[in-house]
Amino acid sequence: MGVTERKERHKEGLKKEILAAAKSLFTERGFEATSIRNIAEKIEYSPAAIYSYYKDKNDIMYSLHQEGFKLLLNHFQVLNNVSHPFERLKAMGRAYIQFAIHNQDIYKLLFVMEEPLAHVAACGGENWDEGDRAFDILLQTVEACQQQGYFKGCDSKNLSLLIWSTMHGLCTLRTSGHLGHVAAAKDSQTDLDQLMNLAYETFIYLLESLDP
Amino acid sequence: MGVTERKERHKEGLKKEILAAAKSLFTERGFEATSIRNIAEKIEYSPAAIYSYYKDKNDIMYSLHQEGFKLLLNHFQVLNNVSHPFERLKAMGRAYIQFAIHNQDIYKLLFVMEEPLAHVAACGGENWDEGDRAFDILLQTVEACQQQGYFKGCDSKNLSLLIWSTMHGLCTLRTSGHLGHVAAAKDSQTDLDQLMNLAYETFIYLLESLDP
DNA sequence: TAAAATTTTTGAACACTGTTTAAAATTTTA
């Protein structure tokens, strides 16, 4: 029946409204500083209303997950212009860093916070599809490199995992402020970015040196 | 006067008692699940009493910081038995992983959480001494490797930063559960450890391949 | 159109959280 469909659409509309409010508040003031009551206030509903559309706060978190991954994949779109595999891999690393620094809270949501991930496991579905796709892009790029003679003697999956770990480590140490504490460069932001770049370039140098 | 000294000792005693209670609760049930009221209950004082000994919760966190670093440095003591620099570096990586996995909450406290770090910056003193010392051990090991011909063409500081980032990335992706989600090995714990080890060994392989 | 049934929304409460403050209990000093 068309009636129930229309109703469903309306329900979906409010659901999306909640998500949009949550997203704007999260990116505006961070996760810790955003409450269910804040979101409710923004959409001008009572806090309890939200629970008719989302199971709990983690459910909202997880819904933002998907959008976050889409944003990450958007950042990767520049890679289509880079035909050389190793150059593409290098550009991918830079894009990943860019994404992590310019969307710190979203990055945290995707790769640091445990709650939304637990929600995936709890709520039946193994829906981390977009995340897996992002990893697949890395894996394929690594394998494309290998076909051109790079990374001889390396298992593509293990190497991809390592590359991801390295990028993740760099990004989280950077955004959490731990990099700044260990480095002598404690003041200016430019120095930190530079430091991070130097570490990244060292990694690229490592990968490059693996040639036969 | 000896009286005030005794008083100070008593005060210090209670301060340490608070810290011990906090530590046991943190490691027992995690950070998020431990409140000031829990700690107060454990030492059989009122919650407000704690604020006579610690400025706030982050102050307690930061005090555990120091102990955490001492524990990490203890894990590094096995390195004294490894004279060959590169073998020492390899052992250091393994020790770091061991520490991160067997002390997940403490690791989080030291290298993931932002609040205790902000406390360091806020409360004047630049006291991340023990942390810097841990990094110095890495730096010195890297430089010792270089003196034996390893890592030619690399800046020791940049490379140390990279190594730290890689290890940190591996450990956090592992403990947060993100590694398990991307990998096909979603069930058994042994597989995850194995996967992590493979990524680690790939990294070692990379470093080894840097020989002249 | 009026009544019944269903859905949507909400106020109020529950059990928490970190933190502050003024008052009470204790200890030290004179």
Next chain:
DNA sequence: TAAAATTTTAAACAGTGTTCAAAAATTTTA
């Protein structure tokens, strides 16, 4: 022992996520 100083606490504040019965709004039925 009385006064002063210190330590400890009860109570409150403003907030959190979440639940649930009741109210309001909407839809369906007669």
